[in-house]
Amino acid sequence: MDYVPSTDSELEAMLRETGAASYDDLVAAIPPDLRHPKLRLPAPMSEIELAREVSELAYRNTPPGQALSFLGAGAYEHFIPAAIDHLASRGEFYTAYTPYQAEASQGTLQVIYEFQTLMCALTGMEVSNASLYDGATAMAEAACLALNARPGRRVILAADTIHPEYMQVLRTHLSGWETEIRTFPSSAATFDAAALVKAADGSVAAVICQNPNFLGRIEDMARAADIAHAAGALFIAVVNPLSLGLLMAPGEYGADLAVGEGQPLGIPLSFGGPYLGFMTAKKELVHKMPGRLVGRTLDTCGAPGFCLTLQAREQHIRREKATSNICTNQGLMALRACIYLCLLGREGLREVAEYCAQGARFASDSIAQIPGFSLAHPGPVFNEFVVACPIAASRVCAELEDQGIFAGLALEPFGGAANHLLVCVTEAKSRPDIERYLKALAGLAHRAMGRQVGIDK
């Protein structure tokens, strides 16, 4: 099936009115032997057949709800209020283009302006853009911005506790640039301040830290910012926006740029995307920011309204001299985040963040009580922590998967120890959920110890 409203005879009649003798006349510029290739595609389907066929693929996946999931690591299961799906699926938002025609796009423009305002409030920063692809590319764009803002300095200095995928994206993103990416080490899963002081020399354009970091630990961001600034570098904070209902905001510790993954703000997990990269900054960096910005202005009659602004930074005006090549971004995801923050309000955001912190604390304390299990890196966390397991973490995951539980992320493929498991708790987990998980871990520990005893004999 297709979605062409015209019948074949209507198309034929329109074709005749163009003056062309045949459709082939219209496409005559295409060399004949290139025309009408025989495509080997599956047969067309009616909507009901299509729904059946595609649903079949969806049914072969196990969503949380069927499984009890403690997976996080940059993509978080959170409750999504019903009003978000309802509002974000309105065709007037959903099927509009980038708001280049301001007068016909005041809805989208006001949403972005409100999003920019909310992100500034959340991060404590002065300006926000309209969105970037995801947290990893937002971090990479922030690094590019810093290199442009600190000409002559060509080193990006990143904590080794940043999400490994973010670091991979950063390396790819800067691979065509004359830059160097250096990492500075951590001790006990948080960055090593002395090492940072040593590494932060006059060649460093920006220091990047993530909070909470990949291993879940809360970093001393104020200290990192001070060290970066003492070296004349910018400080880039990579943050989980939902954690800012509780944790110190980047603006409070003097970050120059705050970036991150906006997925926790009302965006479904969706196997990794579409998500929402965000970037907020100090005011003086606004002319170097990538992506779209919406400004409030007046119309010719003096009435207030909105339009895209500072477009001279962008690729469609500046071409190869643009601050970034980004064009299409994640507008609809910014809308979701905007609605989420408005529905929760200041109290709701605080509540959900506190739930995560308390739930994670309860789960980590309880797991540490299970014989054979311990916390790999004890200390303050927000919603994630690393467990040292008595057996390989991948085996823990496999055994619990059989019980319908996703135990967490085995860290070995991410450069961690073989028995290290990254466990995430959000408000999507009730206390009974966590208790079921604890019981499963205890059972596994019991069996593992039993085997151990058996071997010892």
Add this chain to the structure above:
Amino acid sequence: MELMELQPLIFEKSRPGTRAVRFPAFAGDGAGLDQAVPPALRRKSPAELPELSEIEVVRHFTRLSQLNFSVDTHFYPLGSCTMKYNPKINDRMAALPGFAQIHPYQPSATAQGALELLDELEHLLCEICGMDRFSLQPAAGAHGEFTGLLVIRAHLAAKGQLHRNKVLVPDSAHGTNPSSARQAGFEVITVPSLPSGQVDVGALERLAGPDTAALMLTNPNTLGVFEARIRDMASIVHRAGGLLYYDGANMNALLGLARPGDMGFDVVHLNLHKSFSTPHGGGGPGAGPVGVKAFLDPYLPVPRVKRVDGHLVWDHDRPQSIGRVRSFAGNFGILARAYTYIRAHGAAGMERNSRAAIVNANYLKSKVRGRYREAAPGPCMHEFVVVPDEAIAHGVKVADIAKRLLDYGFHSPTLSWPIRNCLMIEPTETESRDTLDRFADALLRIADEAAADPEKVRSAPHRLPVRRMDEVAAARNLDLRA
């Protein structure tokens, strides 16, 4: 359709103490919050978010939506953007819990359907484009360009040819082309166009040489004309040792009609939010898959879906890969929509799409011919460019015509690109003859108005919630947040 009147900012509607969503407190064991996160690590003052009830939030955003033109409500002939209808079944499929709720790191055994979808989509896109492999990771068209250019760079590096540091870009190309080339570490060389809008092949021949990495080409080009000498261009670039890059922005003209892979392109990016009907969402999310010929496969981003003993898994072990360009697996929800769309159509539906898109564009062009000068005479593909000489002679600018079209209930075409003072019109295949007739009438009426009452056109729009926005003042007096 009348639009809603302007709304106050949501912050002005905030009433302290009001709530839409509440969360239960964690039923813990008495361990206080201070024990979980010491006060020194916490924010000093709460984030100043607005406080409203659910109905207030719902009304606010519903009313804001009603301030927009959109494909669901208005004809949206924005050239080069392919604002076609977005079938609703695609959204329903992407929202199935088995897709929308799955975690990117869950065990692959529990995500076989999702991996199967990605694997099948890759094959479908290869078949439609005549390419050998696709990476589905890039999040948008520009991101795809950047990825494709890094793939070219990796290939050149592997051959010891990094001295090839120039990317040729026609002057009519999208701004993302030179910008992506620059970001990927190349120098940009502009290739001039002929007055007809086609690439100046003679100039290309002079510019292509031992330092050429690639030519980036949009075909049909941004004037809506198929580059008939595509094979000559391909052989010029290949003979010089460079690669041919296809910008898929205008792929909607070629679905089922011709394949970039058959024309000699080595790298292709698609905009799934254009040709494959995933919604634009007011500026994304999109998806920009990158297709390559087999010799470039080793350089595609990691991870890739791989079949091992009948089981699909993520393959990270590809030493020549350019690396990752995005976290996780790309914009999966968008990929699921595009997959659904392709499966609905099959080969016959794809061909019918491009045919209707091309007939619609030529039909509309014929309706305004005489009053609007064609930038490229002769048949067009899926879009066309006209210059309103008559109106301009009366002191009316293309932007004025665009604003006046809004009064008539039509979104504006793309303006002043790829040539000055032009309208770039792309009706797409999903518009009926009746809509095209009404739009043509509006364009003709505006041409009349420009002669009879130019001020009326110059001061448009008159029937929208706002008059023309002062963009100069917006940039001068920056107001980016409340």
